[in-house]
Amino acid sequence: CVCSTKDDRKPQTGPSEYEKRRKDHISHFILRLAYCQTEDLRRWFIQQEIDLFRYRFNHLPSKNIREFLQYNNLHYHTISIDEKKNLMDKLVTSSFAVSGSTVDCQDFYKVPFQDALDLVRTRKVYLNGGYVYIPHQDIVTIVLNDFRTRLSKALAVEEGSTNDAKIDRNNAVN
Known part of the structure; x- marks a missing residue:
């Protein structure tokens, strides 16, 4: 959650952070309903949401x-x-674009290896005792996988719900 501070001395110009988030959430859910109809639409929508999420997360x-x-x-x-x-030494040799001087300056996350299979497969992380050690810049991969899974499941549920609504609407007409 990103919090903004309000300065009462300056008049507020433009929409508030709350209003921006509200509009973002509303548009997201409207688009979910529109793009849950077919597998191709779902795939396209998920990719767009992942790209937007990655951009925001990386900033x-x-x-x-x-x-x-x-x-x-x-x-x-x-x-x-x-x-x-x-x-x-192990973090430097196993992590892409990490040197001894950058190890000191950045966070590393300890994550169960089953949550980081993409990074393990590409050998971008140090694996020890069932955990992987992920440099700060790569944690986005883990978060995106979780986001993709949640969004995909939600779209599948919504597709079923919209189909049920269509059936109910058709039965009401007949």
């Missing part, structure tokens, strides 16, 4: 990412500085 500050993970029950925690020092 969040680290603090907001941690809040987002917690709020959405994605219990991925950053590793401690001591653990990072102990794993430094």
Whole structure:
């Protein structure tokens, strides 16, 4: 959740953050109803939503990412500085675009390996004891997989609901 602060000394121009989010949510759900009708439409809509989600997620500050993970029950925690020092060589050799100097400057998340199969498959992470160690810039992959799964299930349910509504409407006409 991104919070905005209001300065009472300046007149507010344009829609508030709340109003922007409200319109975004309304349009999202209207589009879900429109694009849940066929598999091709669902696939297209999911890809567009994933691209938008990735863009927004990649522009969040680290603090907001941690809040987002917690709020959405994605219990991925950053590793401690001591653990990072102990794993430094392994994190550098196993993580793409990570050097010794960048390990110190960024967060690494400890995630159950089954939640990071895409990253394990591409060998972008260090795997040890059933956990993968994911650099901050790659946590978006895990979050996107979760988002894709949730959205796909929701669209399938909505498709069933719209079909039920069509049947009810047709029965009412007959």
